[in-house]
Amino acid sequence: xxxxxxxxxxxxxxxxxxxADAWLAHRRARLIWHSVLVTVLVGPSxxxxxxxxxQPLGHHLSVVTGLLALSAMVVVAVLPSRVxxxxxxxxxETLLGLHxxxxxxxxxxxxLHLAVVVAADPARxxxxxxxxxxxxxxxxxxxxxxxxxxxxxxxxxxxxxxxxELWRWLHLSLAALVLGGSVLHVFWLNNLxxxxxxxxxxxxxxxxxxxxLGLRWGGRGLSxxxxxxxxxxxxxxxxxxxxxxVRRGRHSGPWFRPGQFAWLRTERMSVEEHPFTIASSAExxxxxxxxxxxxxxxxxxxxxxxxxxxxxxxxxxGSFTPxxxxxxxxxxxxxxxxxxxxxxxxxxxxxxxxxxxxxxVVHARDRADLLFRSELEHLRTxxxxxxxxxxxxxxxxWGGATGPIDTALLAAVLTDLDTPRVRLDYFICGNPRLxxxxxxxxxxxxxxxxxxxxxxxxxx
Numbered sequence: 001x002x003x004x005x006x007x008x009x010x011x012x013x014x015x016x017x018x019x020a021d022a023w024l025a026h027r028r029a030r031l032i033w034h035s036v037l038v039t040v041l042v043g044p045s046x047x048x049x050x051x052x053x054x055q056p057l058g059h060h061l062s063v064v065t066g067l068l069a070l071s072a073m074v075v076v077a078v079l080p081s082r083v084x085x086x087x088x089x090x091x092x093e094t095l096l097g098l099h100x101x102x103x104x105x106x107x108x109x110x111x112l113h114l115a116v117v118v119a120a121d122p123a124r125x126x127x128x129x130x131x132x133x134x135x136x137x138x139x140x141x142x143x144x145x146x147x148x149x150x151x152x153x154x155x156x157x158x159x160x161x162x163x164x165e166l167w168r169w170l171h172l173s174l175a176a177l178v179l180g181g182s183v184l185h186v187f188w189l190n191n192l193x194x195x196x197x198x199x200x201x202x203x204x205x206x207x208x209x210x211x212x213l214g215l216r217w218g219g220r221g222l223s224x225x226x227x228x229x230x231x232x233x234x235x236x237x238x239x240x241x242x243x244x245x246v247r248r249g250r251h252s253g254p255w256f257r258p259g260q261f262a263w264l265r266t267e268r269m270s271v272e273e274h275p276f277t278i279a280s281s282a283e284x285x286x287x288x289x290x291x292x293x294x295x296x297x298x299x300x301x302x303x304x305x306x307x308x309x310x311x312x313x314x315x316x317x318g319s320f321t322p323x324x325x326x327x328x329x330x331x332x333x334x335x336x337x338x339x340x341x342x343x344x345x346x347x348x349x350x351x352x353x354x355x356x357x358x359x360x361v362v363h364a365r366d367r368a369d370l371l372f373r374s375e376l377e378h379l380r381t382x383x384x385x386x387x388x389x390x391x392x393x394x395x396x397x398w399g400g401a402t403g404p405i406d407t408a409l410l411a412a413v414l415t416d417l418d419t420p421r422v423r424l425d426y427f428i429c430g431n432p433r434l435x436x437x438x439x440x441x442x443x444x445x446x447x448x449x450x451x452x453x454x455x456x457x458x459x460x
Contacts (some may be wrong), residue, residue, distance in 0.1 A: 026324040029089040033226055037098075040078075040208070041071050044201050051197060058120030061101050063192070065116055068180055069109035074209050077179060081216040082263075082317060091319035092261070093454060100154070109149045110144055124402045136188035143181025150174040179209075188449075227261045227268075229289065230309045233302070236371050240337060241303055242279065242291045245311055253319060255316070257323045258348040259341040259427070259455075262315025264290065266301065274298050277429075278316065279340040281347035291340045291371070320427065321345075322456040327425035327451075329357040329417055333438055335430025336369050341455065342429065343372055350382040357384040357422070363434060365392050388413050396428065404439050407445055429455045 045067040079099040087095065118125050127137035153170065183206065192198040203387050228245035235241050242301060256278055265273035280289035322330055322345055332342040337361055364370045376387050390401040390409065401409060417424060426447060428438050435456050442452055
């Protein structure tokens, strides 16, 4: 049964497209958050350099590299910790990219810090010998070894072939050792922590980390605001199902933007949770839908949920949404189940009475991988929507387009929108290969980078 049959459509309320001021607010939020992250990263080091007395170069470099490494670790820990304003401003892909790059930077700074310390006084190498070194040295050794192992595993691609949960727990355990060892090392040195200025600065840095991690791992689990009940688990195909949830208690209007995602867990305080894109309309505040492919034990358990079972939703997150761009037309390009954020955008647009043109390109393995076909036909009667379906390989029972999403296909899709009066924004969701190929195609067509928005399937 299609969504249109489940939810009779009422006459839409006509609304204007997202205003330019929403886009400007989003740009301001990005600037503010970038400034905050840079301040946390370099602020403590700059404060120390501005007020420190003249000292030997070796000592100066050891303190600066140590402070930069510690600040980088704090930022690395905060980035994936679901600070909603940060997530909305920068987006998941940007956050994960910064997380990886700053993690590498932190590892390099730790190595440089150790090199400077030993170069200034080679006798200090004994501080790294387990069982002989004082507590501050042993804490430093634990943190250094942990960050080294973590970076090796990340760069060597340990995630390939490993389960999501195995990688996640390994990553979190090593990260805890890195942070714990580094904090104890600074505390047991009893140097900067007793300084009249640097002591409070480091205290604020530590409190920031504790608050963020406390909210991430404890605070939201105690709240009932994210509790939902299962309404139905609806099959979409042999390999895909939609989990329909209704909000527990009262609700008041939209609470997410179309295209955003949330984390699901089936127990209030469970540490096992997974991210899924919200597929339903943002205008229905009491109902939320997640369309998922049947892969892995966790999704299999979601399929077995019964009506009335509780599910906890932590979100929304992400900036993959047309609400944050001043577009007068949208091109949505999806691979397989990557159509889920596009369905949220289209359903929301229909509920809002959006007059902008929408062009949806769906790339799938085979006919069975083409989802929501009946509903898309219905949405075409409510929106300026055209749908182009493309199969990866030719098939005897398929008369439509096949092959990659190349320049010829996109040019044909956009023929009627090739006018300066239409500002097109492109939203792409799918596996990394599809996203990369489409990005290359758009670049060859001269599409500006700021009009292209992506979301790739990846473990987070």
